[in-house]
Amino acid sequence: xxxxxxxxxxxxxxxxxxxxxxxxxxxxxxxxxxxxxxxxxxxxxxxxxxxxxxxxxxxxxxxxxxxxxxxxxxxxxxxxxxxxxxxxxxxxxxxxxxxxxxxxxxxxxxxxxxxxxxxxxxxxxxxxxxxxxxxxxxxxxxxxxxxxxxxxxxxxxxxxxxxxxxxxxxxxxxxxxxxxxxxxxxxxxxxxxxxxxxxxxxxxxxxxxxxxxxxxxxxxxxxxxxxxxxxxxxxxxxxxxxxxxxxxxxxxxxxxxxxxxxxxxxxxxxxxxxxxxxxxxxxxxxxxxxxxxxxxxxxxxxxxxxxxxxxxxxxxxxxxxxxxxxxxxxxxxxxxxxxxxxxxxxxxxxxxxxxxxxxxxxxxxxxxxxxxxxxxxxxxxxxxxxxxxxxxxxxxxxxxxxxxxxxxxxxxx
Ligand SMILES: [Zn+2]
Numbered sequence: 001x002x003x004x005x006x007x008x009x010x011x012x013x014x015x016x017x018x019x020x021x022x023x024x025x026x027x028x029x030x031x032x033x034x035x036x037x038x039x040x041x042x043x044x045x046x047x048x049x050x051x052x053x054x055x056x057x058x059x060x061x062x063x064x065x066x067x068x069x070x071x072x073x074x075x076x077x078x079x080x081x082x083x084x085x086x087x088x089x090x091x092x093x094x095x096x097x098x099x100x101x102x103x104x105x106x107x108x109x110x111x112x113x114x115x116x117x118x119x120x121x122x123x124x125x126x127x128x129x130x131x132x133x134x135x136x137x138x139x140x141x142x143x144x145x146x147x148x149x150x151x152x153x154x155x156x157x158x159x160x161x162x163x164x165x166x167x168x169x170x171x172x173x174x175x176x177x178x179x180x181x182x183x184x185x186x187x188x189x190x191x192x193x194x195x196x197x198x199x200x201x202x203x204x205x206x207x208x209x210x211x212x213x214x215x216x217x218x219x220x221x222x223x224x225x226x227x228x229x230x231x232x233x234x235x236x237x238x239x240x241x242x243x244x245x246x247x248x249x250x251x252x253x254x255x256x257x258x259x260x261x262x263x264x265x266x267x268x269x270x271x272x273x274x275x276x277x278x279x280x281x282x283x284x285x286x287x288x289x290x291x292x293x294x295x296x297x298x299x300x301x302x303x304x305x306x307x308x309x310x311x312x313x314x315x316x317x318x319x320x321x322x323x324x325x326x327x328x329x330x331x332x333x334x335x336x337x338x339x340x341x342x343x344x345x346x347x348x349x350x351x352x353x354x355x356x357x358x359x360x361x362x363x364x365x366x367x368x369x370x371x372x373x374x375x376x377x378x379x380x381x382x383x384x385x386x387x388x389x390x391x392x393x394x395x396x397x398x399x400x401x402x403x404x405x406x407x408x409x410x411x412x413x
Contacts, residue, residue, distance in 0.1 A: 006104040008097065008205050009180070010197045016216055018209070022100045032096060037213040038221050042230045044206055045146055047095050049136055055087050056132050065125045072118040077125055081110060084128045091135065098135035101202045105131025138203040140367045144360045145172055145210070146221070150230060154222045154238050162214050168361050177208050226255035228405035246407065258321075258406045266320075267402050268345040269327045270410075273317060273334055280309050282379060282388045309336055321410050355399040372396050 009021040009029075018040065020032045035043075060066065063083070065076045084106055091099035109127030112120065149165040156164070166173045180196040199205045213221070222233050224242035233239035240259070241251040283301035290298055313334045320330040328343040335343075359366050372392035379388045390398075402409065 006107075007198045007200050008100070008202075010199065010205065010208060012195050012197075012212060014194055016219070018212065020097060020205070022097065030096070036219065037209040038219050038232050041142070041146075041206065041209050041213065042221065042232070044095075044139065044209075045143055045230060047098075047135075047139065049094075049139065052087065052090060052094075053136060055090070056129070056136075059083060059087070059132075060129055063125075065122065072121050074121065077121045080125050080128060081106070084132055087132060095135060097205065098138075098202055101134060102131055105134060135202055137365070138201075138206060141172075141203060141364050142206050144364050144366060145169060146223075146230060147357070147360050150221045151223045154233075154240065158214065158217045158220060161220075165210075169364050172207055172364070173211065173214075175204075175207060175211070177204075177211070224251050224255075224405075225259065226251035226406045228408070251407075255406055258410050262321075262406075262410060265327060265345055267409075269320070269330055270317070272331060272340070272345065273313060276334055276340075277310070277313060278379070278388065280306055282386055285388075286386065309334075312336065354401040354403040356396065356401070357403060359399070368396050 007023070011019045011021060013019075013034075016036055017034050018037055019034050020040075022030045022032070024030050059080070063076075063080055065072060065080050085103070088099060088102040088106060091102060106128055109124055109131050112124050112127060145165065148168045149161050153161050153164065162173070177197045177199060180198055197208055199208055219232050221230050222239055222242075223230055224244070225240045227242065227244055227246070229242060229244060231242040231244075241255040243250050243252060245251075246254065280301060283299050284303065284306040287295060287298050287301045288303070316325065316330055316333045319325050320327075325333065327345060331340060331343040331345070353361075356368075359371070372395045374389060374391050375395075376387050377390045379386050397404075
């Protein structure tokens with residue numbers, strides 16, 4: 001069992017509030033501001049670790065300790081330890097709990113070093129990296145838990161959200177937490193509403209907060225259909241949009257317009273537009289990359305033609321989303337080279353889960369940031385099959401199959 005001084009305490013009060021208490025180095029404690037489980041969880045999902053991750057990647061990929069064939073010395077590990085500590089310290093502002101758990105993990109990693117042999121030095125270094133990765137791993141899991149539990153579940157009951165979570169990630173619920181005996185100053189006994197829990201990792205703390213969240217029905221977590229952020233609706237009515245603002249307008253103002261207009265037919269038309277864009281890009285790449293005598297045999301697409309088409313398509317798309325064009329007019333306009341077979345789009349069959357959602361459900365550690373890599377794909381069709389580079393982002397998008405925020409799908413140019 002981890003020592004008590006590395007444990008995180010969470011105290012609940014009778015009104016749904018929580019306080020996280022961390023032991024400090026001097027034997028005292030640091031009490032974080034009072035909050036509620038739902039807001040603490042939303043904050044945890046949104047914490048921006050990007051600068052931290054960048055530094056972490058730099059350590060993993062270029063610190064001399066991890067270089068193959070390098071002569072591992074004690075000073076190398078000392079240098080890593082110093083850098084790891086400094087990196088953990090950068091978390092203090094954005095996430096004090098993570099700062100604390102990472103520091104505790106680094107301490108534990110340093111303690112495994114005892115005989116000074118190269119393999120132990122290396123192992124200690126690797127353990128330090130693992131400790132540094134903990135907040136990021138916990139966030140990936142929590143994001144997946146949120147996607148499963150709160151995405152598209154605004155019309156469900158709290159109970160149904162819980163059951164959904166339990167059926168997909170049984171390990172995330174039904175845990176037991178150690179509760180410390182607490183009593184009031186006057187000796188009143190422990191009550192169910194005012195309790196003190198003890199956990200030893202950041203992820204465990206998140207699961208505990210999730211369990212506490214599910215104990216009540218008054219406040220719920222919802223996902224905004226426009227921006228896809230999570231929020232706590234103010235009333236018990238089903239609420240589709242949050243109050244965040246983009247360009248001076250809130251999601252509540254921006255969302256309903258798009259929502260009313262776009263359906264499977266529009267999705268399909270936009271998809272056709274995207275396919276054409278890729279086709280043009282592939283033609284450009286082939287044409288520009290070819291020798292002069294080969295160019296004569298290819299579909300002519302130089303930088304200027306490509307730019308002209310892209311601008312035309314962008315304007316047409318914007319006009320279509322403003323409802324100034326019908327689907328047919330939109331497709332006719334972007335079909336500059338007369339290659340679409342028809343301007344009639346059939347709405348695809350009712351869509352089930354996307355591949356992206358299935359991946360999330362299969363693996364709580366699924367991380368879109370690392371799961372996709374840029375690769376070459378063979379595009380069949382016109383006029384002959386051709387290889388094309390598909391970026392990680394495009395793959396994720398394809399696997400999402402339209403399961404995205406309205407802002408992502410239609411709001412941006
Ligand atoms: Zn929103």
